[in-house]
Amino acid sequence: MANSLKCDLCSKPATVHLTQIVNSKIHKVDLCEACAQAKGVTDPSGFSLADLLLKASLNPEPAGEAKCTSCGFTSQDFKKTGRFGCPSCYEHFSKMLEPMLETMHKGSSHTGKIPQRAVARKSLYERLTQLETELDLAIKSERYEDAARYRDELTQVRQSAGHKPAP
Amino acid sequence: MKINELIDSHSELTDTAASKSAVVLMTRIRLARNLAGQPFPGWAKDAQKREIRDQCMQAVAALPQMKRGLAIPVENLDELQKQILVERHLISRELCHAKAGAGIVISKDQSCVVMVNEEDHLRIQVLRSGFQFKKVWNTINTLDTDLEEHIDFAFNPQLGYLSACPTNLGTGIRASAMMHLPGLVISSQMEKVVRAVNQLGMAVRGLFGEGSDASGSIFQISNQTTLGESEEGIIKHLHGVLNTIVEQELNARQKLLETDPNKLSDKIGRAFGILQNGYLLNSGEAMNLLSLIRLGIDLNVFPDAQRAVVDRLFIECQPGHVQHAAKGAFDPAQRDVLRAARLRSEFAKLTAPDFTPTTK
Numbered sequence: 190m191a192n193s194l195k196c197d198l199c200s201k202p203a204t205v206h207l208t209q210i211v212n213s214k215i216h217k218v219d220l221c222e223a224c225a226q227a228k229g230v231t232d233p234s235g236f237s238l239a240d241l242l243l244k245a246s247l248n249p250e251p252a253g254e255a256k257c258t259s260c261g262f263t264s265q266d267f268k269k270t271g272r273f274g275c276p277s278c279y280e281h282f283s284k285m286l287e288p289m290l291e292t293m294h295k296g297s298s299h300t301g302k303i304p305q306r307a308v309a310r311k312s313l314y315e316r317l318t319q320l321e322t323e324l325d326l327a328i329k330s331e332r333y334e335d336a337a338r339y340r341d342e343l344t345q346v347r348q349s350a351g352h353k354p355a356p
Numbered sequence: 357m358k359i360n361e362l363i364d365s366h367s368e369l370t371d372t373a374a375s376k377s378a379v380v381l382m383t384r385i386r387l388a389r390n391l392a393g394q395p396f397p398g399w400a401k402d403a404q405k406r407e408i409r410d411q412c413m414q415a416v417a418a419l420p421q422m423k424r425g426l427a428i429p430v431e432n433l434d435e436l437q438k439q440i441l442v443e444r445h446l447i448s449r450e451l452c453h454a455k456a457g458a459g460i461v462i463s464k465d466q467s468c469v470v471m472v473n474e475e476d477h478l479r480i481q482v483l484r485s486g487f488q489f490k491k492v493w494n495t496i497n498t499l500d501t502d503l504e505e506h507i508d509f510a511f512n513p514q515l516g517y518l519s520a521c522p523t524n525l526g527t528g529i530r531a532s533a534m535m536h537l538p539g540l541v542i543s544s545q546m547e548k549v550v551r552a553v554n555q556l557g558m559a560v561r562g563l564f565g566e567g568s569d570a571s572g573s574i575f576q577i578s579n580q581t582t583l584g585e586s587e588e589g590i591i592k593h594l595h596g597v598l599n600t601i602v603e604q605e606l607n608a609r610q611k612l613l614e615t616d617p618n619k620l621s622d623k624i625g626r627a628f629g630i631l632q633n634g635y636l637l638n639s640g641e642a643m644n645l646l647s648l649i650r651l652g653i654d655l656n657v658f659p660d661a662q663r664a665v666v667d668r669l670f671i672e673c674q675p676g677h678v679q680h681a682a683k684g685a686f687d688p689a690q691r692d693v694l695r696a697a698r699l700r701s702e703f704a705k706l707t708a709p710d711f712t713p714t715t716k
Binding site: 260272274276286290298299302304306308 | 390392393394395396398399475497500501504505507508509510511512513514515516517518520521522523525526527529557581582583584585586587589590
């Protein structure tokens with residue numbers, strides 16, 4: 190069986206078989222002689238299987254690997270590029286990210302500049318959306334007094350934010 | 357403004373170099389910013405990138421700071437134009453290689469630059485000659501706040517500004533100073549300095565950033581961490597480290613003067629001789645010779661007014677600038693002839709070195 194194994198990098202018959210335990214997970218690699226030489230496998234001091242695994246992504250994650258639902262970026266993609274796919278990736282990969290941030294930075298929470306205007310815009314937008322939903326619900330369930338209140342509040346929020354009143 | 361006008365007009369680094377600063381050549385801060393809800397440039401499709409670019413370039417070009425500046429998609433630049441912008445430290449090599457949807461907005465005085473769709477949607481950058489962190493931070497902070505009026509940045513209250521690479525997360529700031537450190541190089545102390553600076557969480561790079569060599573004894577020193585500390589804190593911390601390096605450099609020069617003034621004078625004198633008479637100079641050698649002349653100016657061997665000329669030549673002896681000045685396509689060997697000719701004519705006018713300050 191072992192004789193039929195192919196090199197994970199170039200598909201020639203594999204003659205070097207390695208097993209390494211990284212973060213209590215077992216990783217196996219099969220390489221041909223040339224690739225083993227090229228990757229420095231024969232030099233134990235300069236070789237880390239973990240690096241090889243990262244760079245060549247020989248280790249497809251088991252089913253259910255982490256994937257960003259906003260942009261489709263996977264944790265494998267991150268291992269390959271070291272960069273994320275979109276802002277939402279930071280939420281989807283937060284577990285993987287946390288230990289990294291600790292070694293990478295001075296702390297793990299932001300204490301610098303805040304985009305005040307953008308934050309205000311966002312909370313205004315959220316408030317408006319919320320009121321609109323409430324208004325719709327109130328109308329649908331024929332709670333007209335509530336609906337009137339929501340409508341007035343909407344007008345007020347829009348006006349104070351410099352929006353034109355709804356026609 | 358057109359690209360060729362910009363290349364031929366005065367720039368912050370090549371012409372305002374009335375810098376009195378003996379050690380710090382340039383101060384630079386960049387901020388990494390991204391649009392909320394959009395994939396980062398490395399992951400976005402080409403069509404998305406173009407849309408993002410159009411939106412960003414429009415918003416940036418409309419800023420008062422960018423009035424009468426240049427706004428141009430990278431694909432509209434030829435290789436030489438890109439090379440010149442890299443040599444002026446206005447854009448990165450990475451941006452030059454961007455395949456689609458990348459753009460640049462540069463202010464008229466070439467002190468503010470916004471790269472669009474490099475690693476992040478926006479890389480805002482402000483640079484000034486000399487040691488001027490306060491001024492540069494104030495300028496870039498205002499620019500960023502003004503831009504926020506028109507663009508929703510990807511921001512998370514816990515993690516700060518979200519960047520494509522987690523190494524830029526939080527403040528997205530990289531503050532750096534370009535330092536001329538011939539004293540530390542000649543006295544073989546640079547390795548020690550690099551190690552100490554790295555231990556303090558800061559990075560040392562060559563003249564043109566990552567992977568470039570330190571020709572001309574010029575180094576860029578910058579912060580590496582961006583999260584867990586405020587922008588002011590990061591700048592203050594870096595400023596402190598840079599001040600120490602300036603002190604170390606000045607001490608190293610003093611020591612060289614005390615222990616072996618003849619050796620130092622010899623180096624400066626030979627550099628002057630080659631610059632006045634050389635016929636083939638590659639950019640690395642030219643940088644190293646200019647570096648020694650600059651050291652000579654700091655030590656009063658040459659008149660102070662010459663510093664601005666040397667600082668300009670540091671940039672103008674780079675391959676792209678040599679090529680542009682000679683107006684044509686040349687191979688490296690031909691450029692070495694052109695470069696040497698330019699330097700001969702610049703240094704023919706310069707008065708001979710007066711070694712009394714170094715040898716008395």
